[in-house]
Amino acid sequence: MPATILDGKATAAAIRAELTERVAVLAAAGHRPGLGTLLVGDDPGSRWYVNAKHSDCAEVGIASIQRELPATATEADVLAVVAELNADPGCTGYIVQLPLPAGIEESRVLEAMDPAKDADGLHPVNLGRLVLNVPGPLPCTPVGIVELLRRYGVPVAGAEVVIIGRGITVGRPLGLLLTRRTENATVTLCHTGTRDLAAHVRSADVVVAAAGVPGLITAGMVKPGAAVLDVGVSRVDGKIAGDVAKDVVDVAGHVAPNPGGVGPMTRAMLLQNVVLAAERAAALEALSA
Numbered sequence: 001m002p003a004t005i006l007d008g009k010a011t012a013a014a015i016r017a018e019l020t021e022r023v024a025v026l027a028a029a030g031h032r033p034g035l036g037t038l039l040v041g042d043d044p045g046s047r048w049y050v051n052a053k054h055s056d057c058a059e060v061g062i063a064s065i066q067r068e069l070p071a072t073a074t075e076a077d078v079l080a081v082v083a084e085l086n087a088d089p090g091c092t093g094y095i096v097q098l099p100l101p102a103g104i105e106e107s108r109v110l111e112a113m114d115p116a117k118d119a120d121g122l123h124p125v126n127l128g129r130l131v132l133n134v135p136g137p138l139p140c141t142p143v144g145i146v147e148l149l150r151r152y153g154v155p156v157a158g159a160e161v162v163i164i165g166r167g168i169t170v171g172r173p174l175g176l177l178l179t180r181r182t183e184n185a186t187v188t189l190c191h192t193g194t195r196d197l198a199a200h201v202r203s204a205d206v207v208v209a210a211a212g213v214p215g216l217i218t219a220g221m222v223k224p225g226a227a228v229l230d231v232g233v234s235r236v237d238g239k240i241a242g243d244v245a246k247d248v249v250d251v252a253g254h255v256a257p258n259p260g261g262v263g264p265m266t267r268a269m270l271l272q273n274v275v276l277a278a279e280r281a282a283a284l285e286a287l288s289a
């Protein structure tokens, strides 16, 4: 029997419908959320992602603030837009689309953002909160993965989870999230220095492949019945290629395909972060009124 597909596209659509109601409540109270995006340069993939985020916003009733700079922009140009978005009361959350052009220091740009408006959960203060396990915006892709597993009833507590990739947006924060008491997974974080990747994958109940190496995870490496989530994004001949080989679906119990799996969930969790930030701001205002 082939694996159950973890349909991120359908799940994200259901989450957007839920968020639409929460945005209507906020808007009625004079707290319409607004998502800002800053796109630097003209990478077609980045442009697609940013446009998709704005059409998601339109669907749920979140206002859009779209800022763009040419690929020739300096770090000072980027920091100026960051300062503007920090000061704009209509912008309740925003993202700086990554990667930034060479020569612009990403960590300095992220550091300059108002952590309360960090819709990506990638500000150093918010990553610190994740480590400390105190409330704050969480990184969208890791939360999207946890939410996708939860909605399909894939057990995480007590499970052996193998994550491949130690990047700042997926692998490393996902390990932190899944090892919280609330999730209670046992996590192994694999990377390019891992001696025997196949041995680790073979023992896993849940595999999250976020390496960006097309076809890295093959059917022979996967324990029968395991959940395999493909988060790798590479482009091969202009098409998106994931980290998971096609035949894994014949061995696994659940598969999150790419595209159609974790990507749409990432975007839904971005909207959720914006709504949560607006709800927090509205609650604070009500307290001081």
Ligand SMILES: Nc1nc(=O)c2c([nH]1)NC[C@@H]1CN(c3ccc(C(=O)N[C@@H](CCC(=O)O)C(=O)O)cc3)C=[N+]21
Residues within 6 Å of the ligand: 009, 048, 049, 052, 095, 096, 097, 098, 099, 120, 140, 233, 240, 258, 259, 260, 261, 262, 263, 264, 265, 266, 267
């Ligand atoms: N500041 C920042 N925040 C990000 O969250 C961020 C970023 N920079 N830079 C790039 C990565 C990548 N990323 C994706 C989001 C959605 C899909 C997505 O929705 N993909 C669809 C369609 C893919 C297609 O067909 O092109 C799918 O998987 O079904 C994919 C990838 C967010 N990122």
